Amino acid sequence: MKKRLLLIASVLCLVLIAAGCSSEKKETLNVLNYDIYIDKNLLTEFEKANNVKVAYDTYSTPEEMYIKAKAGASNYDLIISSEYMIERMINEGMVNKLNFDNIPNSKYIDEAFKNQPYDPSNEYAVPYFWGTLGILYNKNTVDASSDSWAMLWDESHEHRIIMMDSQRDAFASALKLLGHSLNTVDEKELDEAKELLLKQRPLVMTYITDGAPDIMINEEADMALVWSGEAVSAMAENENLDFVIPKEGSNIWIDAMFVPSTAKNQPLAEKFIDFLCSTDATLKNIDEVWYSTVHTEAIKQVDQELLDNPAFNIPQEDIEKMEMFRDPQDFIELYTERWTELMAE
Numbered sequence: 001m002k003k004r005l006l007l008i009a010s011v012l013c014l015v016l017i018a019a020g021c022s023s024e025k026k027e028t029l030n031v032l033n034y035d036i037y038i039d040k041n042l043l044t045e046f047e048k049a050n051n052v053k054v055a056y057d058t059y060s061t062p063e064e065m066y067i068k069a070k071a072g073a074s075n076y077d078l079i080i081s082s083e084y085m086i087e088r089m090i091n092e093g094m095v096n097k098l099n100f101d102n103i104p105n106s107k108y109i110d111e112a113f114k115n116q117p118y119d120p121s122n123e124y125a126v127p128y129f130w131g132t133l134g135i136l137y138n139k140n141t142v143d144a145s146s147d148s149w150a151m152l153w154d155e156s157h158e159h160r161i162i163m164m165d166s167q168r169d170a171f172a173s174a175l176k177l178l179g180h181s182l183n184t185v186d187e188k189e190l191d192e193a194k195e196l197l198l199k200q201r202p203l204v205m206t207y208i209t210d211g212a213p214d215i216m217i218n219e220e221a222d223m224a225l226v227w228s229g230e231a232v233s234a235m236a237e238n239e240n241l242d243f244v245i246p247k248e249g250s251n252i253w254i255d256a257m258f259v260p261s262t263a264k265n266q267p268l269a270e271k272f273i274d275f276l277c278s279t280d281a282t283l284k285n286i287d288e289v290w291y292s293t294v295h296t297e298a299i300k301q302v303d304q305e306l307l308d309n310p311a312f313n314i315p316q317e318d319i320e321k322m323e324m325f326r327d328p329q330d331f332i333e334l335y336t337e338r339w340t341e342l343m344a345e
Contacts, residue, residue, distance in 0.1 A: 026051060026052055026053045027050075027051075027052045027053070027265060027268055028052065028053045028054075028055055028265075029046075029052055029053070029054045029055065029077050029078065029265060029268050029269060029272055030055045030057070030075055030076045030077045030078070030264075031043075031054055031055065031056050031057065031076065031077065031078045031079075031080075031272070032057045032058070032059060032065060032068060032069070032076045032078070032079045032080070032081075033056070033057075033058060033059075033079070033080040033081075034058065034059065034060075034080065034081070034255070035058040035059070035060060035210055036210060036289070037058075037080065037129075037255075037289055038080075038285060038288065038289070039281075039284045039285050039287070039288035039289075040056075041284070042275075042276070042281055042284060042285065043056055045281075046272060046275050049275075050268075050271065052268065054272075057076070060165070060166075060209040060210065061165070061166045061167075061209060062081050062082045062084070062085035062168075063085075063166075063167065063336075065079065065081050065085065066085055066088070066089070069089065069094065069260050069262070070094070075262045075263070075264050076260050076262060076263065077259065077260075077263040077264060077265045077266065077268065077269040078257060078258075078259060078263070078269040078272055078273065079257070079258055079259075079260055080128050080255055080256070080257050080258075081255060081256070081258075082253055082254075082255055082325065083116065083117075083118040083119075083125075083253060083254045083255070083256060083324060083325065084118065084168070084324075084325035084326055084327050085327070086118050086119065086124070086125055086256055086258055087117070087118035087119070087326065087327040088327040088329075088332070089258075089260070090118070090119065090124055091327060091329070093261065094260055094261050095124045095125070095258050095259065095260060095261060096124070096258075096259045096260070096261055096263060096266060097123045097124055098123065098124060098125075098126070098258075098259060098270060098273075099266075099267075099270060102267060102270035102271060102274060103126060103270050103273050103274045103277065104274060105274045105275075105277035105278050106126050106273075106274070106277055108277055108279065108282075108295050108296050108297050108298070109126060109127050109277065109294050109295065109296070110127075110294050110295070110296050113127040113130060113254055113294045114127070116254060116324065117324065117326060118254075118256075118324075118326070118327070119256070124258055125256035125257060125258040126256055126257045126258075126273050126277065127254050127255070127256045127257075127294040128254075128255045128256055128257050128276070128294070129229070129254075129255050129285075129289065129291035129292060129293065129294065130252070130253060130254045130255070130291070130292050130293075130294055131227055131228035131229055131252075131253060131291050131292050131311075131314070132227070132228045132245055132250050132251060132252055132253065132314055132318070132319075132322060133169055133172060133173070133225070133226075133227060133228070133250045133251040133253070134225075134226065134228060134231065134243055134244055134245040134246065134250060134311070135149075135151055135152065135223050135224070135225060135226070135243070135244050135246065136212070136213070136216055136223065136224045136226045136230065136231045136234055136235075136241060136242075136243050137151070137222060137223040137224075137241070137242060137243075137244065138216070138219060138221075138222050138223070138240050138241060139240055139241070139242050140240050141157075141160075141222045142154075142157070142222050142223050144242070144244050147244060147246060147247045148177070148246050148247055148248060149173050149174075149176055149177035149246045149248055150177060151223060151244075151246075152173060152200065152223065152225060153177075153196070153199070153200050153203065154203075155203060157203065157222045157223065158202070158203045159203065159204075159205050160205060160221050160222035160223070161200075161203050161204050161205060161221065161222065161223055161224070162204070162205055162206055162207075162208060162212045162215060162216070162221050162223070162224035162225065163200075163204050163206075163207050163208075163224075163225050164207065164208070164209060164212075164225050164226075165207040165208055165209045166209060167335055167336065167339035168182075168325055168335065169225065169227075169251070170197060170207075170225070170339070171190070171193050171194075171197070171335065171338075171339070172250070172251050172325075173225055174192075174193035174194075174196040174197050174200075175189065175190075175193045176246065176248045176249050176250065177196065177246075177248055178192055178193060178196065179248070180192070180193070181323060182251055182323050182325065183323060183325065183326045183328060185328050185331040187334060190334055190335065190338055191338070193338075194338045194341065194342055197342050198342060198345060201342070201345060205221055207343070212224040212225075212226050212230060213226065213230045213231075213233055213234040213237075216234050216238070216241055217234050217237045217238045217241070219238070219240065226243075227253075227291075228243070228291065228292065228311040228312070228314065229289055229290045229291030229292070229311075229312075230290075231243035231311040232290040232291075232306070232309055232311045232312050233289075233290045235309065235311065236290075243310065243311040245310075245314070245315075245318045247321075248321075249321035249322055249323065250318070250321070250322050250323075251322060251323060251324070251325055252319060252322035252323065252324050253324065253325060254294070254324070257273045257276065277295070279295065279297045279298050279301075282295040282297075282298040283298050283301060283302075286298065286302060286306075290306075290312065291312075292312055292313070292314060
């Protein structure tokens, strides 16, 4: 009887092995990233090369990411997000310092994107992509000669204007039009921006995070507040579209990779960061998401057509008029309150 049981067990074991199964549990890397912000084939490539599993989760806005990370329920090992939220999380002790010995490919990150205000000692995060905020518009229906944020308040485009469902980005357009800093911590200035956004609200078709490019490609709207990479991808699909960075100035952002304090596998997270910093992975990511690269080698291999696009290769004269979002600390509660009030109207 015992021999028979052993024989059955041996056969089952051989079947499992033949099916590619194993009692050995693979390491899992838990990643949280913006939606539509990576070449998904890279996840499979990393899994196969390292015999691991990548559990990939997404979010729409940095505020949503913060809530997910704060909850800690998923124990994310790696998060990719915006600099001002990374700064907030660093200030709150929610980010681990990185071991750069595990990230040798970080040498390819352009020095211009290192040691920024959100991570002044370059200890916590590795830049991923960068870009700006501007207006994607249809050249056949919109007069962009004003080169101004005021375009988004043009009443002749009622119900043909798309705004972001993102409090910092939406407020940025109003604050810059008013001549204020997009990092204001002045309640009066914030209220002025809220009133301006309230005035605009009847003109807005929709507040959306990721779908604006598709709507613009289909010419169902005249203009949209978008991030620069969205503009690049939309312009590639419809020659009637163009992008303007308003003369009043805009936001220059850096999205970066970091390890939250909830991480269970920091070495594997750092290995994934290093993988994404390779030239090959970076080029694949550029082809997928169209945002401006921080990579000194990959930029040399980018097609000239993409380099000629001002939404990808952003002109220096525009950069000089830009601000980077900062963590407003406790004042963020007023931003959130005013945004909630605006959306409730």
